[in-house]
Amino acid sequence: MRDTDYAFCVARLRANEKYMLTAKDIDELCxxxxxxxxxxxxxxxxxxxxxxxxxxxIAYQNKKLWKLLSxxxxxxxxxxxxxxxxxxFNIKVAVKCHFTSADASExxxxxxxxxxxxxxSYVNSHEFHKIGGIMGxxxxxxxxxxxxxxxxxxxxxxxxxxxxxxxxxxxxxNKKSLIGEVCAFICDTANIKTAYRCAKTKKGKDFVSLxxxxxxxLDRGFLIxxxxxxxxxxxxxxxxxxxxxxxxxYLKSSAEYEKKCDDEIVSIIKKAKFxxxxxxxxxxxxxGKLTEIKSVRIILTSLKAGLDKNTVRERVxxxxx
Amino acid sequence: MDNLGxxxxxxGAACAAGFAGVGSAKGVGIVGExxxxxxxxxxxxxxxxxxxxxxxxxxxxxxxxxxLMVFIKTGVLSGAPVAMTWQQGIAVFxxxxxxxxxxxxxxxxxxxxxxxxxxxxAKKPTxxxxxxxxxxxxxxxxxxxxxxxxxxxxxxxxx
Numbered sequence: 001m002r003d004t005d006y007a008f009c010v011a012r013l014r015a016n017e018k019y020m021l022t023a024k025d026i027d028e029l030c031x032x033x034x035x036x037x038x039x040x041x042x043x044x045x046x047x048x049x050x051x052x053x054x055x056x057x058i059a060y061q062n063k064k065l066w067k068l069l070s071x072x073x074x075x076x077x078x079x080x081x082x083x084x085x086x087x088x089f090n091i092k093v094a095v096k097c098h099f100t101s102a103d104a105s106e107x108x109x110x111x112x113x114x115x116x117x118x119x120x121s122y123v124n125s126h127e128f129h130k131i132g133g134i135m136g137x138x139x140x141x142x143x144x145x146x147x148x149x150x151x152x153x154x155x156x157x158x159x160x161x162x163x164x165x166x167x168x169x170x171x172x173x174n175k176k177s178l179i180g181e182v183c184a185f186i187c188d189t190a191n192i193k194t195a196y197r198c199a200k201t202k203k204g205k206d207f208v209s210l211x212x213x214x215x216x217x218l219d220r221g222f223l224i225x226x227x228x229x230x231x232x233x234x235x236x237x238x239x240x241x242x243x244x245x246x247x248x249x250y251l252k253s254s255a256e257y258e259k260k261c262d263d264e265i266v267s268i269i270k271k272a273k274f275x276x277x278x279x280x281x282x283x284x285x286x287x288g289k290l291t292e293i294k295s296v297r298i299i300l301t302s303l304k305a306g307l308d309k310n311t312v313r314e315r316v317x318x319x320x321x
Numbered sequence: 322m323d324n325l326g327x328x329x330x331x332x333g334a335a336c337a338a339g340f341a342g343v344g345s346a347k348g349v350g351i352v353g354e355x356x357x358x359x360x361x362x363x364x365x366x367x368x369x370x371x372x373x374x375x376x377x378x379x380x381x382x383x384x385x386x387x388x389l390m391v392f393i394k395t396g397v398l399s400g401a402p403v404a405m406t407w408q409q410g411i412a413v414f415x416x417x418x419x420x421x422x423x424x425x426x427x428x429x430x431x432x433x434x435x436x437x438x439x440x441x442x443a444k445k446p447t448x449x450x451x452x453x454x455x456x457x458x459x460x461x462x463x464x465x466x467x468x469x470x471x472x473x474x475x476x477x478x479x480x
Contacts, residue, residue: 011358
Protein backbone atom coordinates (compact mmCIF):
# COMPACT_ATOMS: atom_id res chain seq x y z
CA MET A 1 0.00 0.00 0.00
CA ARG A 2 1.29 3.47 -0.91
CA ASP A 3 1.68 6.05 1.82
CA THR A 4 -0.56 8.50 -0.08
CA ASP A 5 -3.45 6.02 0.31
CA TYR A 6 -3.58 7.31 3.89
CA ALA A 7 -4.12 10.96 2.80
CA PHE A 8 -7.84 10.89 3.74
CA CYS A 9 -7.18 9.08 6.99
CA VAL A 10 -4.33 11.28 8.16
CA ALA A 11 -6.19 14.53 7.40
CA ARG A 12 -9.20 13.23 9.31
CA LEU A 13 -7.09 12.22 12.28
CA ARG A 14 -5.30 15.60 12.27
CA ALA A 15 -8.70 17.29 12.38
CA ASN A 16 -9.57 15.10 15.39
CA GLU A 17 -6.29 15.85 17.14
CA LYS A 18 -7.68 19.35 17.70
CA TYR A 19 -10.16 17.84 20.14
CA MET A 20 -7.61 15.86 22.14
CA LEU A 21 -7.00 17.04 25.69
CA THR A 22 -4.06 19.36 26.16
CA ALA A 23 -1.74 19.73 29.17
CA LYS A 24 -3.86 22.75 30.18
CA ASP A 25 -7.04 20.63 30.11
CA ILE A 26 -5.40 17.91 32.21
CA ASP A 27 -4.23 20.57 34.68
CA GLU A 28 -7.77 21.88 34.92
CA LEU A 29 -9.07 18.37 35.63
CA CYS A 30 -6.42 17.73 38.28
CA UNK A 31 -7.19 21.06 39.93
CA UNK A 32 -10.98 20.81 39.83
CA UNK A 33 -11.11 18.82 43.07
CA UNK A 34 -14.33 16.88 42.55
CA UNK A 35 -15.46 13.99 40.39
CA UNK A 36 -18.69 15.72 39.32
CA UNK A 37 -16.85 18.86 38.30
CA UNK A 38 -14.37 16.79 36.30
CA UNK A 39 -17.26 15.14 34.44
CA UNK A 40 -18.72 18.59 33.76
CA UNK A 41 -15.41 19.84 32.35
CA UNK A 42 -15.08 16.74 30.15
CA UNK A 43 -18.64 17.19 28.88
CA UNK A 44 -17.96 20.86 28.06
CA UNK A 45 -14.92 19.79 26.07
CA UNK A 46 -17.12 17.29 24.19
CA UNK A 47 -15.04 14.43 25.58
CA UNK A 48 -18.20 12.94 27.07
CA UNK A 49 -21.91 13.17 26.34
CA UNK A 50 -24.14 11.80 29.09
CA UNK A 51 -21.84 9.29 30.80
CA UNK A 52 -21.60 9.47 34.59
CA UNK A 53 -19.64 6.33 35.50
CA UNK A 54 -15.90 5.92 34.92
CA UNK A 55 -16.30 2.65 33.00
CA UNK A 56 -18.96 4.22 30.79
CA UNK A 57 -16.72 7.19 30.02
CA ILE A 58 -13.78 4.97 29.11
CA ALA A 59 -15.93 2.61 27.03
CA TYR A 60 -17.48 5.58 25.18
CA GLN A 61 -14.07 7.02 24.26
CA ASN A 62 -12.62 3.64 23.28
CA LYS A 63 -15.62 2.95 21.06
CA LYS A 64 -15.38 6.40 19.49
CA LEU A 65 -11.66 5.94 18.85
CA TRP A 66 -12.12 2.57 17.19
CA LYS A 67 -15.06 3.76 15.10
CA LEU A 68 -12.99 6.65 13.78
CA LEU A 69 -10.01 4.46 12.91
CA SER A 70 -12.18 1.76 11.31
CA UNK A 71 -13.91 4.37 9.17
CA UNK A 72 -10.82 6.08 7.88
CA UNK A 73 -8.03 3.54 7.40
CA UNK A 74 -7.81 2.25 3.81
CA UNK A 75 -7.19 -1.35 4.92
CA UNK A 76 -8.77 -2.52 8.19
CA UNK A 77 -6.32 -5.44 8.43
CA UNK A 78 -3.65 -2.90 9.31
CA UNK A 79 -5.51 -2.23 12.55
CA UNK A 80 -5.07 -5.81 13.79
CA UNK A 81 -1.67 -4.98 15.25
CA UNK A 82 -3.22 -2.31 17.47
CA UNK A 83 -5.61 -4.85 19.02
CA UNK A 84 -3.07 -7.61 19.63
CA UNK A 85 -2.71 -6.97 23.36
CA UNK A 86 -6.50 -6.72 23.84
CA UNK A 87 -7.13 -9.88 21.81
CA UNK A 88 -4.74 -11.94 23.90
CA PHE A 89 -6.18 -10.45 27.08
CA ASN A 90 -9.65 -11.51 25.93
CA ILE A 91 -8.42 -15.06 25.31
CA LYS A 92 -7.16 -15.09 28.90
CA VAL A 93 -10.58 -13.89 30.07
CA ALA A 94 -12.38 -16.57 28.05
CA VAL A 95 -10.18 -19.40 29.38
CA LYS A 96 -10.41 -18.22 32.99
CA CYS A 97 -14.16 -17.65 32.84
CA HIS A 98 -14.59 -21.17 31.45
CA PHE A 99 -13.21 -22.54 34.72
CA THR A 100 -14.76 -20.04 37.10
CA SER A 101 -18.16 -19.78 35.35
CA ALA A 102 -17.89 -15.99 35.58
CA ASP A 103 -19.55 -13.81 32.94
CA ALA A 104 -16.78 -13.14 30.44
CA SER A 105 -18.77 -10.50 28.54
CA GLU A 106 -18.30 -8.09 31.45
CA UNK A 107 -14.55 -8.57 31.48
CA UNK A 108 -13.67 -8.38 27.80
CA UNK A 109 -11.83 -5.27 26.68
CA UNK A 110 -12.17 -3.38 23.43
CA UNK A 111 -11.15 -2.63 20.70
CA UNK A 112 -10.58 -6.23 19.70
CA UNK A 113 -10.43 -8.03 16.38
CA UNK A 114 -11.63 -11.34 17.82
CA UNK A 115 -15.40 -11.59 18.13
CA UNK A 116 -15.77 -11.93 21.90
CA UNK A 117 -19.11 -13.79 21.79
CA UNK A 118 -17.64 -16.32 19.37
CA UNK A 119 -14.50 -16.54 21.50
CA UNK A 120 -16.53 -17.52 24.57
CA SER A 121 -18.37 -20.15 22.55
CA TYR A 122 -15.17 -21.60 21.00
CA VAL A 123 -13.43 -21.88 24.38
CA ASN A 124 -16.48 -23.38 26.08
CA SER A 125 -16.88 -25.96 23.31
CA HIS A 126 -13.08 -26.58 23.12
CA GLU A 127 -13.06 -25.63 19.41
CA PHE A 128 -9.78 -23.73 19.68
CA HIS A 129 -8.92 -24.20 16.02
CA LYS A 130 -11.84 -21.93 15.17
CA ILE A 131 -10.10 -19.01 16.88
CA GLY A 132 -7.36 -19.49 14.33
CA GLY A 133 -3.59 -19.00 14.12
CA ILE A 134 -1.32 -18.38 17.08
CA MET A 135 -4.25 -17.17 19.16
CA GLY A 136 -6.05 -20.50 18.77
CA UNK A 137 -2.89 -22.45 19.58
CA UNK A 138 -2.12 -20.48 22.72
CA UNK A 139 -5.75 -20.68 23.88
CA UNK A 140 -5.57 -24.47 23.61
CA UNK A 141 -2.17 -24.68 25.35
CA UNK A 142 -3.38 -22.37 28.08
CA UNK A 143 -6.57 -24.39 28.56
CA UNK A 144 -4.61 -27.64 28.78
CA UNK A 145 -2.14 -26.10 31.24
CA UNK A 146 -5.01 -24.93 33.41
CA UNK A 147 -6.58 -28.44 33.31
CA UNK A 148 -3.33 -30.25 34.08
CA UNK A 149 -1.87 -27.99 36.74
CA UNK A 150 -5.08 -26.47 38.09
CA UNK A 151 -3.04 -23.29 38.29
CA UNK A 152 -4.33 -20.14 36.61
CA UNK A 153 -0.87 -18.58 36.55
CA UNK A 154 0.46 -21.24 34.19
CA UNK A 155 -2.45 -20.59 31.84
CA UNK A 156 -1.77 -16.84 32.01
CA UNK A 157 1.93 -16.97 31.20
CA UNK A 158 1.33 -19.04 28.06
CA UNK A 159 -1.03 -16.40 26.70
CA UNK A 160 1.17 -13.49 27.80
CA UNK A 161 4.24 -15.02 26.17
CA UNK A 162 2.26 -15.65 22.96
CA UNK A 163 1.15 -12.00 22.97
CA UNK A 164 4.75 -10.85 23.39
CA UNK A 165 5.93 -13.15 20.59
CA UNK A 166 3.21 -11.81 18.29
CA UNK A 167 4.26 -8.24 19.02
CA UNK A 168 7.85 -9.20 18.28
CA UNK A 169 6.80 -10.60 14.92
CA UNK A 170 4.99 -7.35 14.10
CA UNK A 171 8.08 -5.46 15.17
CA UNK A 172 10.33 -7.53 12.90
CA UNK A 173 7.93 -7.15 9.97
CA ASN A 174 7.70 -3.37 10.42
CA LYS A 175 11.24 -2.57 11.50
CA LYS A 176 11.37 0.83 9.86
CA SER A 177 7.96 2.06 10.91
CA LEU A 178 6.64 3.58 14.09
CA ILE A 179 4.43 0.60 14.89
CA GLY A 180 7.51 -1.65 14.73
CA GLU A 181 9.30 0.58 17.22
CA VAL A 182 6.29 0.68 19.55
CA CYS A 183 5.81 -3.12 19.36
CA ALA A 184 9.51 -3.70 20.11
CA PHE A 185 9.28 -1.41 23.12
CA ILE A 186 6.09 -3.02 24.47
CA CYS A 187 7.57 -6.50 23.91
CA ASP A 188 10.82 -5.75 25.77
CA THR A 189 9.25 -3.84 28.64
CA ALA A 190 6.69 -6.62 29.18
CA ASN A 191 9.53 -9.14 29.29
CA ILE A 192 11.48 -7.01 31.78
CA LYS A 193 8.40 -6.85 34.01
CA THR A 194 7.91 -10.63 33.79
CA ALA A 195 11.59 -11.29 34.47
CA TYR A 196 11.53 -9.09 37.58
CA ARG A 197 8.36 -10.74 38.86
CA CYS A 198 9.88 -14.19 38.35
CA ALA A 199 13.10 -13.09 40.09
CA LYS A 200 11.21 -11.64 43.04
CA THR A 201 9.07 -14.77 43.47
CA LYS A 202 12.07 -17.07 42.82
CA LYS A 203 10.43 -19.03 40.01
CA GLY A 204 12.15 -22.04 38.49
CA LYS A 205 13.78 -22.39 35.07
CA ASP A 206 10.79 -24.06 33.41
CA PHE A 207 8.42 -21.35 34.52
CA VAL A 208 10.72 -18.45 33.59
CA SER A 209 11.48 -19.97 30.17
CA LEU A 210 7.76 -20.25 29.52
CA UNK A 211 6.89 -16.80 30.86
CA UNK A 212 9.57 -14.71 29.17
CA UNK A 213 8.77 -14.25 25.51
CA UNK A 214 11.04 -13.46 22.59
CA UNK A 215 12.85 -10.13 22.93
CA UNK A 216 13.62 -7.36 20.43
CA UNK A 217 16.52 -5.37 21.85
CA LEU A 218 17.39 -7.71 24.71
CA ASP A 219 19.01 -11.12 24.76
CA ARG A 220 16.30 -13.54 25.90
CA GLY A 221 18.86 -16.08 27.12
CA PHE A 222 20.65 -13.53 29.28
CA LEU A 223 17.36 -12.15 30.56
CA ILE A 224 16.18 -15.62 31.68
CA UNK A 225 19.57 -16.44 33.21
CA UNK A 226 19.66 -13.13 35.07
CA UNK A 227 16.09 -13.57 36.27
CA UNK A 228 16.95 -17.03 37.65
CA UNK A 229 19.98 -15.58 39.44
CA UNK A 230 17.86 -13.03 41.29
CA UNK A 231 16.83 -9.38 41.27
CA UNK A 232 20.41 -8.08 41.70
CA UNK A 233 21.74 -10.04 38.74
CA UNK A 234 18.79 -8.99 36.60
CA UNK A 235 19.26 -5.36 37.49
CA UNK A 236 22.98 -5.71 36.73
CA UNK A 237 22.25 -7.17 33.28
CA UNK A 238 19.63 -4.52 32.42
CA UNK A 239 22.00 -1.75 33.50
CA UNK A 240 24.11 -2.64 30.46
CA UNK A 241 21.14 -2.30 28.08
CA UNK A 242 19.13 0.66 26.77
CA UNK A 243 16.50 -0.13 29.42
CA UNK A 244 18.78 0.76 32.33
CA UNK A 245 16.69 3.74 33.49
CA UNK A 246 13.41 1.82 33.21
CA UNK A 247 14.88 -1.08 35.16
CA UNK A 248 15.90 1.27 37.99
CA UNK A 249 12.37 2.68 37.98
CA TYR A 250 10.84 -0.79 38.26
CA LEU A 251 12.94 -1.47 41.34
CA LYS A 252 11.52 1.68 42.96
CA SER A 253 7.87 1.17 42.01
CA SER A 254 6.01 -0.93 39.46
CA ALA A 255 3.33 1.79 39.10
CA GLU A 256 6.01 4.32 38.24
CA TYR A 257 7.44 1.81 35.76
CA GLU A 258 4.05 1.57 34.01
CA LYS A 259 3.90 5.36 33.81
CA LYS A 260 7.42 5.62 32.43
CA CYS A 261 6.64 2.98 29.80
CA ASP A 262 3.51 4.90 28.72
CA ASP A 263 5.48 8.16 28.62
CA GLU A 264 8.19 6.51 26.55
CA ILE A 265 5.59 5.27 24.04
CA VAL A 266 4.28 8.84 23.77
CA SER A 267 7.79 10.12 23.10
CA ILE A 268 8.19 7.49 20.34
CA ILE A 269 4.88 8.34 18.66
CA LYS A 270 5.56 12.07 18.77
CA LYS A 271 7.81 11.55 15.73
CA ALA A 272 4.66 11.00 13.66
CA LYS A 273 3.44 14.52 14.40
CA PHE A 274 5.39 15.61 11.33
CA UNK A 275 4.39 12.75 9.05
CA UNK A 276 1.72 13.53 6.48
CA UNK A 277 1.12 10.06 5.01
CA UNK A 278 1.27 6.37 5.86
CA UNK A 279 0.31 4.27 8.88
CA UNK A 280 2.57 6.09 11.36
CA UNK A 281 0.10 8.93 12.12
CA UNK A 282 -2.65 6.29 12.64
CA UNK A 283 -0.47 4.40 15.11
CA UNK A 284 0.46 7.68 16.82
CA UNK A 285 -3.15 8.81 17.11
CA UNK A 286 -4.22 5.44 18.52
CA UNK A 287 -1.54 5.28 21.21
CA GLY A 288 -1.86 9.02 21.89
CA LYS A 289 -5.58 8.66 22.44
CA LEU A 290 -5.13 5.51 24.58
CA THR A 291 -2.74 7.39 26.84
CA GLU A 292 -5.17 10.31 27.05
CA ILE A 293 -8.01 7.93 28.01
CA LYS A 294 -5.76 6.29 30.60
CA SER A 295 -4.91 9.69 32.09
CA VAL A 296 -8.58 10.66 32.34
CA ARG A 297 -9.37 7.33 33.99
CA ILE A 298 -6.57 7.92 36.53
CA ILE A 299 -7.86 11.43 37.26
CA LEU A 300 -11.49 10.35 37.63
CA THR A 301 -10.61 7.35 39.80
CA SER A 302 -8.32 9.46 41.97
CA LEU A 303 -10.92 12.18 42.37
CA LYS A 304 -13.51 9.61 43.34
CA ALA A 305 -11.09 8.15 45.89
CA GLY A 306 -10.41 11.64 47.25
CA LEU A 307 -6.68 11.67 46.50
CA ASP A 308 -4.84 14.99 46.63
CA LYS A 309 -3.91 16.98 43.51
CA ASN A 310 -0.20 16.23 43.66
CA THR A 311 -0.72 12.47 43.82
CA VAL A 312 -3.09 12.66 40.86
CA ARG A 313 -0.63 14.79 38.90
CA GLU A 314 2.22 12.32 39.53
CA ARG A 315 0.18 9.51 38.04
CA VAL A 316 -1.02 11.31 34.91
CA UNK A 317 0.67 10.21 31.67
CA UNK A 318 2.49 12.41 29.14
CA UNK A 319 0.26 13.68 26.32
CA UNK A 320 0.67 13.26 22.56
CA UNK A 321 -0.60 16.71 21.53
CA MET B 322 8.53 7.47 -43.32
CA ASP B 323 7.45 10.69 -45.08
CA ASN B 324 5.53 11.85 -42.05
CA LEU B 325 8.03 10.71 -39.41
CA GLY B 326 8.92 14.30 -38.52
CA UNK B 327 5.26 15.23 -38.00
CA UNK B 328 4.65 12.02 -36.06
CA UNK B 329 7.53 12.81 -33.67
CA UNK B 330 6.27 16.37 -33.16
CA UNK B 331 2.75 15.16 -32.35
CA UNK B 332 4.20 12.47 -30.05
CA GLY B 333 6.03 15.26 -28.20
CA ALA B 334 2.80 17.25 -27.88
CA ALA B 335 0.96 14.16 -26.65
CA CYS B 336 3.67 13.54 -24.03
CA ALA B 337 3.54 17.15 -22.85
CA ALA B 338 -0.24 17.10 -22.40
CA GLY B 339 -0.36 13.45 -21.29
CA PHE B 340 2.39 13.22 -18.68
CA ALA B 341 1.76 16.66 -17.19
CA GLY B 342 -1.97 15.88 -17.16
CA VAL B 343 -1.51 12.52 -15.43
CA GLY B 344 0.80 14.16 -12.87
CA SER B 345 -1.77 16.85 -12.18
CA ALA B 346 -4.57 14.32 -11.90
CA LYS B 347 -2.53 12.36 -9.35
CA GLY B 348 -1.57 15.50 -7.43
CA VAL B 349 -5.10 16.89 -7.35
CA GLY B 350 -6.35 13.42 -6.38
CA ILE B 351 -4.01 13.17 -3.38
CA VAL B 352 -5.06 16.61 -2.12
CA GLY B 353 -8.69 15.72 -2.80
CA GLU B 354 -8.45 12.61 -0.63
CA UNK B 355 -6.82 14.55 2.20
CA UNK B 356 -9.37 17.32 1.75
CA UNK B 357 -12.27 14.86 1.97
CA UNK B 358 -10.79 13.56 5.23
CA UNK B 359 -10.77 17.05 6.68
CA UNK B 360 -14.20 17.99 5.30
CA UNK B 361 -15.76 14.88 6.83
CA UNK B 362 -14.87 16.39 10.21
CA UNK B 363 -15.21 20.08 9.40
CA UNK B 364 -17.24 20.99 6.27
CA UNK B 365 -16.63 24.71 6.85
CA UNK B 366 -13.05 24.23 5.57
CA UNK B 367 -14.20 23.64 1.98
CA UNK B 368 -12.92 27.00 0.65
CA UNK B 369 -9.47 26.54 2.14
CA UNK B 370 -9.21 22.93 0.93
CA UNK B 371 -10.24 23.95 -2.59
CA UNK B 372 -7.41 26.49 -2.84
CA UNK B 373 -4.86 23.82 -1.93
CA UNK B 374 -6.44 21.28 -4.26
CA UNK B 375 -6.22 23.60 -7.27
CA UNK B 376 -2.45 24.07 -6.96
CA UNK B 377 -1.21 20.78 -8.50
CA UNK B 378 -3.64 21.22 -11.38
CA UNK B 379 -1.56 23.89 -13.14
CA UNK B 380 1.02 21.46 -14.57
CA UNK B 381 -1.72 19.88 -16.67
CA UNK B 382 -2.53 23.31 -18.08
CA UNK B 383 1.15 23.98 -18.87
CA UNK B 384 1.39 20.68 -20.73
CA UNK B 385 -1.80 21.48 -22.64
CA UNK B 386 -0.41 24.93 -23.55
CA UNK B 387 2.79 23.47 -25.02
CA UNK B 388 0.80 20.80 -26.91
CA LEU B 389 -1.39 23.56 -28.36
CA MET B 390 1.70 25.53 -29.42
CA VAL B 391 3.07 22.44 -31.19
CA PHE B 392 -0.28 21.92 -32.98
CA ILE B 393 -0.28 25.56 -34.17
CA LYS B 394 3.38 25.43 -35.19
CA THR B 395 3.00 22.18 -37.14
CA GLY B 396 -0.27 23.29 -38.73
CA VAL B 397 -2.22 20.38 -37.23
CA LEU B 398 -4.74 22.78 -35.71
CA SER B 399 -5.52 24.45 -39.02
CA GLY B 400 -5.76 21.11 -40.83
CA ALA B 401 -2.77 21.82 -43.08
CA PRO B 402 0.28 20.10 -41.52
CA VAL B 403 3.63 21.51 -42.61
CA ALA B 404 6.21 19.18 -44.09
CA MET B 405 9.13 18.57 -41.76
CA THR B 406 12.21 16.39 -41.57
CA TRP B 407 12.67 13.74 -38.89
CA GLN B 408 15.40 15.90 -37.35
CA GLN B 409 12.91 18.75 -36.98
CA GLY B 410 10.40 16.30 -35.52
CA ILE B 411 12.93 15.15 -32.92
CA ALA B 412 13.69 18.79 -32.07
CA VAL B 413 9.99 19.46 -31.38
CA PHE B 414 9.75 16.21 -29.39
CA UNK B 415 12.78 17.18 -27.26
CA UNK B 416 11.34 20.66 -26.73
CA UNK B 417 8.20 19.10 -25.23
CA UNK B 418 10.10 16.90 -22.78
CA UNK B 419 10.86 19.47 -20.03
CA UNK B 420 7.21 20.18 -19.32
CA UNK B 421 6.22 16.52 -19.83
CA UNK B 422 8.69 15.18 -17.26
CA UNK B 423 8.92 18.08 -14.81
CA UNK B 424 5.16 18.56 -15.04
CA UNK B 425 4.51 14.90 -14.20
CA UNK B 426 6.79 14.70 -11.16
CA UNK B 427 6.30 18.22 -9.83
CA UNK B 428 2.50 17.83 -9.84
CA UNK B 429 2.73 14.68 -7.73
CA UNK B 430 5.18 16.26 -5.29
CA UNK B 431 3.11 19.42 -5.17
CA UNK B 432 0.08 17.27 -4.41
CA UNK B 433 1.92 15.69 -1.47
CA UNK B 434 2.95 19.10 -0.11
CA UNK B 435 -0.57 20.47 -0.57
CA UNK B 436 -2.04 17.39 1.16
CA UNK B 437 0.34 18.04 4.05
CA UNK B 438 -1.02 21.59 3.95
CA UNK B 439 -4.50 20.11 4.41
CA UNK B 440 -3.24 18.34 7.55
CA UNK B 441 -1.74 21.65 8.65
CA UNK B 442 -5.02 23.58 8.29
CA ALA B 443 -6.87 20.68 9.92
CA LYS B 444 -5.02 21.48 13.14
CA LYS B 445 -4.42 25.20 12.56
CA PRO B 446 -7.03 26.67 10.20
CA THR B 447 -5.35 30.09 10.16
CA UNK B 448 -2.15 28.72 8.61
CA UNK B 449 -3.51 28.34 5.06
CA UNK B 450 -1.04 30.88 3.64
CA UNK B 451 1.93 28.86 4.90
CA UNK B 452 0.52 25.66 3.40
CA UNK B 453 -0.09 27.44 0.09
CA UNK B 454 3.37 29.01 0.00
CA UNK B 455 5.09 25.69 0.57
CA UNK B 456 3.07 24.02 -2.16
CA UNK B 457 3.59 26.99 -4.53
CA UNK B 458 7.37 26.67 -4.20
CA UNK B 459 7.21 23.28 -5.95
CA UNK B 460 5.42 25.07 -8.80
CA UNK B 461 8.60 27.12 -9.53
CA UNK B 462 10.20 24.18 -11.28
CA UNK B 463 7.13 23.47 -13.38
CA UNK B 464 7.14 27.14 -14.45
CA UNK B 465 10.84 26.93 -15.38
CA UNK B 466 10.17 23.76 -17.41
CA UNK B 467 7.24 25.51 -19.12
CA UNK B 468 9.51 28.41 -20.06
CA UNK B 469 12.17 26.07 -21.47
CA UNK B 470 9.60 24.16 -23.54
CA UNK B 471 7.91 27.39 -24.64
CA UNK B 472 11.16 29.03 -25.80
CA UNK B 473 12.34 25.85 -27.52
CA UNK B 474 9.07 25.16 -29.40
CA UNK B 475 8.77 28.81 -30.35
CA UNK B 476 12.26 28.99 -31.83
CA UNK B 477 12.30 25.83 -33.90
CA UNK B 478 12.01 26.66 -37.57
CA UNK B 479 9.82 24.26 -39.54
CA UNK B 480 9.11 23.77 -43.21
